[in-house]
Amino acid sequence: xxxxxxxxxxxARWQKxxxxxxxxxxxxxxxxxxxxxxxxxxxxxxxxxxxVFESSVVIQQLCSVCVFVVIWWYMDEGLxxxxxLFGTGLASSLIGYVLFDLIDGGxxxxxxxxxxxxxxxxxxxxxxxxxxxxPVLKTLTESVSTxxxxxxxxxxxxxxxxxxxxxxxxxxxxxTLSLNMAIFASVCLASRLPRSLHAFVMVTFAIQIFAxxxxxxxxxxxxxxxxxxxxxxLFAFSALGGLLSISAVGAILxxxxxxxxSCLCPFYLIRLQLFKENIHGPWDEAEIKEDLSRFxx
Amino acid sequence: MAYRGxxxxxxxxSASLSYVSPGRLSTCRTCTHNICMVSDFFYPNMxxxxxxxxxxxxxxxxxxxxxxIVTHAYGxxxxxxxxxxxxxxxxxxxxxxxxxxxxxxxxxSLPLLRYIFVRERxxxxxxxxxxxxxxxxxxxxxxxxxxxxxxxxxSLFGFADVSSVLTNKLLTxxxxxTNHIICVSYTSKENTVLRAALNPxxxxxxxxxxxxxxxxxDPFRRHDSVITIVVVSRLVYRKGTDLLSGIxxxxxxxxxxxxxxxxxxxxxxxxxxxxxERYQLHDRVRLLGALEHKDVRNVLVQGHIFxxxxxxxxxxxxxxxxxxxxxxxxxxxxxxxPEVLPENLIILCEPSVKSLCEGLEKAVSQLKSGxxxxxxxxxxxxxxxxxxxxxxxxxxxxxxxxxxxxxxLMDKRLDRLISHCGPLTGCIFALLAVFNFLFLMFLRWVxxxxxxxxxxxxxxxxxxxxxxxxxxxxxxxxxxxxxxR
Numbered sequence: 001x002x003x004x005x006x007x008x009x010x011x012a013r014w015q016k017x018x019x020x021x022x023x024x025x026x027x028x029x030x031x032x033x034x035x036x037x038x039x040x041x042x043x044x045x046x047x048x049x050x051x052v053f054e055s056s057v058v059i060q061q062l063c064s065v066c067v068f069v070v071i072w073w074y075m076d077e078g079l080x081x082x083x084x085l086f087g088t089g090l091a092s093s094l095i096g097y098v099l100f101d102l103i104d105g106g107x108x109x110x111x112x113x114x115x116x117x118x119x120x121x122x123x124x125x126x127x128x129x130x131x132x133x134x135p136v137l138k139t140l141t142e143s144v145s146t147x148x149x150x151x152x153x154x155x156x157x158x159x160x161x162x163x164x165x166x167x168x169x170x171x172x173x174x175x176t177l178s179l180n181m182a183i184f185a186s187v188c189l190a191s192r193l194p195r196s197l198h199a200f201v202m203v204t205f206a207i208q209i210f211a212x213x214x215x216x217x218x219x220x221x222x223x224x225x226x227x228x229x230x231x232x233x234l235f236a237f238s239a240l241g242g243l244l245s246i247s248a249v250g251a252i253l254x255x256x257x258x259x260x261x262s263c264l265c266p267f268y269l270i271r272l273q274l275f276k277e278n279i280h281g282p283w284d285e286a287e288i289k290e291d292l293s294r295f296x297x
Numbered sequence: 298m299a300y301r302g303x304x305x306x307x308x309x310x311s312a313s314l315s316y317v318s319p320g321r322l323s324t325c326r327t328c329t330h331n332i333c334m335v336s337d338f339f340y341p342n343m344x345x346x347x348x349x350x351x352x353x354x355x356x357x358x359x360x361x362x363x364x365x366i367v368t369h370a371y372g373x374x375x376x377x378x379x380x381x382x383x384x385x386x387x388x389x390x391x392x393x394x395x396x397x398x399x400x401x402x403x404x405x406s407l408p409l410l411r412y413i414f415v416r417e418r419x420x421x422x423x424x425x426x427x428x429x430x431x432x433x434x435x436x437x438x439x440x441x442x443x444x445x446x447x448x449x450x451x452s453l454f455g456f457a458d459v460s461s462v463l464t465n466k467l468l469t470x471x472x473x474x475t476n477h478i479i480c481v482s483y484t485s486k487e488n489t490v491l492r493a494a495l496n497p498x499x500x501x502x503x504x505x506x507x508x509x510x511x512x513x514x515d516p517f518r519r520h521d522s523v524i525t526i527v528v529v530s531r532l533v534y535r536k537g538t539d540l541l542s543g544i545x546x547x548x549x550x551x552x553x554x555x556x557x558x559x560x561x562x563x564x565x566x567x568x569x570x571x572x573x574e575r576y577q578l579h580d581r582v583r584l585l586g587a588l589e590h591k592d593v594r595n596v597l598v599q600g601h602i603f604x605x606x607x608x609x610x611x612x613x614x615x616x617x618x619x620x621x622x623x624x625x626x627x628x629x630x631x632x633x634x635p636e637v638l639p640e641n642l643i644i645l646c647e648p649s650v651k652s653l654c655e656g657l658e659k660a661v662s663q664l665k666s667g668x669x670x671x672x673x674x675x676x677x678x679x680x681x682x683x684x685x686x687x688x689x690x691x692x693x694x695x696x697x698x699x700x701x702x703x704x705x706l707m708d709k710r711l712d713r714l715i716s717h718c719g720p721l722t723g724c725i726f727a728l729l730a731v732f733n734f735l736f737l738m739f740l741r742w743v744x745x746x747x748x749x750x751x752x753x754x755x756x757x758x759x760x761x762x763x764x765x766x767x768x769x770x771x772x773x774x775x776x777x778x779x780x781x782r
Contacts, residue, residue, distance in 0.1 A: 016483050017639070018482055018483070018504040018633075018637055018682075018683075019636075019637065019638060019682040026501035026502055026503055026691055026695070027477075027498055027499065027500060027501040027502075029497040029498060033497060034487050034490075034491075036487075037487070037491075278456065279456045279491060281484075281487060282487075282631070282632060282633075283453040283454070283455070283484050283485070283487065283609070283611075283632055285535065285608050285609040285631075286537075286608040286629065286631050286648035287608075288537075288539055288540060288608070288648065289649065290649055290650055290651075292539050292540070292542060292650070295543050295572060296542070296568065296571055296575065
């Protein structure tokens with residue numbers, strides 16, 4: 001816009017400063033325009049098998065929900081006696097408890113400073129209270145229609161899967177909410193079982209599979225990745241087998257879901273990385289990298 | 298004034314225009330414009346954008362243009378107000394939604410804005426600030442009416458989070474058929490070009506300015522027995538108040554004769570108070586609270602060093618104001634700040650407590666050794682850098698350029714929206730543009746442009762608000778109307 005002679009612009013070099021009147025029009029675009037633009041500074045390179053390995057957390061949780069529902073169905077149909085389930089659950093919990101300490105050589109226990117006596121106490125308190133309240137659980141939702149109960153359970157289990165802590169650092173993650181939703185679903189479903197002993201066993205089983213099992217998994221994954229893969233495969237196949245005994249179509253759909261999550265989704269993630277265009281430049285808001293709380297504490 | 302550019306839908310019946318035009322055209326230069334500044338942010342709200350609009354308008358009036366300002370009502374301040382030199386401000390009764398920005402439906406403001414644009418015979422719409430919904434609405438309506446549009450962007454945005462992705466998309470839509478865009482620094486230009494996917498040729502860089510007569514040094518106001526560091530900013534995260542809370546204890550422990558004066562208010566004030574409490578610095582750190590713009594100079598001149606800890610900044614008027622008062626400026630190297638002052642007047646640091654402390658220590662040692670130039674000299678250098686007259690002159694060139702351009706016709710505009718903004722967004726907004734056009738047709742049918750009164754031109758030293766106005770009698774009846782409104 002400034003009517004400056006063209007020769008002048010060639011002599012003077014454009015500077016990225018505002019305080020000098022430069023012999024260029026205001027809408028002049030220099031070659032250095034956008035030279036400080038950086039792309040994909042914080043982009044991560046993903047390895048296919050590493051992503052597949054990480055996806056096993058999701059697989060595990062889906063299988064847990066599947067196993068839980070299958071067990072409930074067997075109980076509801078009267079094909080599985082509550083004593084059997086309680087006995088197996090207790091035995092596997094004990095094995096898991098021993099494994100939990102064996103895997104890391106008792107380091108985690110030393111760090112948390114929790115005694116075995118405390119563990120035993122909380123287990124006893126929990127079992128007593130659940131047993132005592134199981135008649136109440138049984139009759140709690142009697143006035144609610146069964147369809148509502150099923151719908152509610154489905155939503156709660158979905159919510160459990162959504163809010164579960166898969167290791168992502170996101171605002172939506174809340175392990176407390178996730179666990180509560182799963183327990184609520186188990187209470188809902190347990191109330192439709194024939195007797196109060198069934199209800200008690202069902203809720204206990206829910207605690208084992210939704211609260212204790214993920215803790216053991218986390219430790220397995222951190223300490224012995226190979227055995228973790230084995231456990232995941234075994235768990236997935238047993239969930240599939242259980243589902244197959246109820247519904248073949250359901251089992252096929254579930255298998256497809258598992259395969260797509262563990263194989264297709266990682267593939268897509270890596271393919272989509274090619275289209276990533278994250279722009280950075282001097283206009284970005286600076287991040288405060290230091291810990292400033294030390295000045296206040 | 299006749300309509301320029303002649304967009305297909307911008308050709309109004311001009312019979313009613315002609316009876317005021319001849320007299321006015323004879324006195325005006327050939328290239329004067331009727332400019333309407335639109336923004337949600339204006340006095341009594343205070344800030345950089347508000348000051349920019351006011352000062353720019355005053356300087357444009359001085360250069361013979363007609364300028365009006367449109368903003369939303371601020372509490373009791375509604376209707377029409379006249380400021381210095383007959384600068385007319387419309388405070389429209391639109392609902393404020395968030396942070397002084399109005400809600401937008403893209404349509405509800407059309408009747409009011411169209412009425413104003415027609416009765417004021419506006420030729421160029423100049424919108425300010427990408428945070429202002431009203432500014433974007435006005436751009437949208439102006440394009441429908443076939444008026445020339447200019448937009449000034451005052452802020453920087455990132456690209457990473459969801460909210461900025463959405464706002465950047467809206468900005469793309471809003472700016473894709475705007476005639477010209479003005480940014481306040483080169484960094485801001487790069488940012489806007491990327492955000493709105495613009496051709497950089499239609500983006501001009503015109504910096505903000507500072508009135509140097511408002512910011513004069515006064516070395517007798519400061520005590521040379523102690524060193525005073527002044528901070529004037531809103532106390533919010535984006536201004537780096539957290540960094541300040543780390544700097545204060547660090548430096549106060551190192552230098553026993555160092556004081557802080559902090560002007561400004563905000564949610565982060567509490568952490569400064571905590572720091573002051575914890576390190577027992579009540580006599581050395583003064584928190585002044587919110588400052589009025591006229592008091593800023595009196596605070597600045599009490600200090601030796603000015604500290605700016607912003608984490609992002611498009612231009613940063615504060616450091617220019619401080620330098621104009623003769624202070625040594627220490628600032629973070631973010632956004633457009635490195636472009637604003639030459640290296641000998643500013644110490645740039647990385648946005649961390651350590652780097653800023655080093656910068657301040659360097660400034661203190663320079664001050665002690667007497668290496669700093671006297672405030673009067675700094676003032677004399679800085680006052681030549683940024684003046685509103687210069688800003689107005691350069692903005693006028695943008696107006697001249699824009700006035701010569703054709704406004705996109707409706708079909709071209711729809712094509713551009715669809716091709717430029719992506720298939721989904723483009724189609725949605727193209728549809729909205731069509732609805733807006735139909736709404737405009739309806740409004741023109743209900744109240745034709747020819748029966749809308751022409752407002753009297755109040756601006757300028759010879760405007761109707763003064764008694765020497767030569768047109769006072771001529772447009773008397775209009776005057777009556779606009780007074781009663």
